[in-house]
Amino acid sequence: MSHDLRASPRRWLAAHAARQRGWLGLAALAGIAAGALTIVQMALLAWIVSRLLVDGDALVTLSGAFIALVGVLLLRAMCQWGQELAGQEASLRIRESVRAELLDHLAAMGPVRAGSRHTAALASQLVEQVEALDGYFARFLPQLRLCAVIPLLIVLVVLSLDWLAALFLLLAAPLIPLFMALVGMGRSASIATSSLSSAGSRGIFSTACEGSPRCSCFIARRKPPPRYMQRRIVIGA
Known part of the structure; x- marks a missing residue:
């Protein structure tokens, strides 16, 4: 783990994401296709409702539109999957790469330097904190690309129908990422505080378990008996 990656967590995350650019790009493309199919689905529903309520057409005459709607729903489900x-x-x-990198880093530290850190905090980093990256890579990064493409598709569709409504959407669009950034900044500070307190509580609990007589008794029961006890058991048998 290089000093640059430790100094910049965002760069470290971007470096790991770049190694799986193919899978992340495939997830983004499938999400864009699902978003485009959602727009087509809404357009079909609006057209069907307009033909039924405004024009007064019968349901039999719209059988082709209903079949197309079912096909769009199936394709959208496949894209989301x-x-x-x-x-x-x-x-x-x-x-898997991050966990292997952490294990290599612990092996490079050696038992003396690694012994200065509590085992509960190390176990939390290897298990819980690594698993917490799942939401970032599996959902956040693909959705980040969708946030840049899907709104443009919606604006283009609205622009083809009503340019004034599209203008209002363009004026209101910058407010959405602004509020999202404010919420994310507050959430980041609370997560950092809870992570530190959680590591401390794990260390206190682990130390208490190690010093508890009852826990020590359980640990002692798991140890094999000494050799002279084994010999005594064999002779007595």
Whole structure:
């Protein structure tokens, strides 16, 4: 683990994401296809409702539109399944790489330097904190690309229908990432605080278990008896 990656967590995450660019790109493409099919689905529903309520057409005359709607729903479900599958595959490979990197780093530290850190905090980093990366790589990164493409598709569709409504959407669009950034900054500070307190509580609990007489009794029961006791058992038998 290089000093640059430790100094910049965002660069470290980007470096691991770049190794699985193919799977993450596939997840993003499947998500874009699912978003485009959602727009087509809404357009079909609006057209069917307009033909039924405004024009007064019979349901039999709209059988082709209903079949097309069912096909769009199936394709959208397949795209969402592909997005989830590709995102999970990328996240699994990245988490395996991160866990192997942490183990190599602990091996390079040696028992003396690694012994200065509590085993509960190390176990939390190897298990819980690595597993917490799943949501970032499997869902957040593909959705980040979708947030840049899907709104443009919606604006283009609205622009073809009403340019004034599209103008209002363009004016209101910058407010959404602004509020999302404010919420994310507050959440990041609370997560950092809870992570430190959680590591401390794990260390206190582990130390208490190690010093508890009852826990020590359980540990002693798991140890094999000494050799002279084994010999006494064999002779007595």
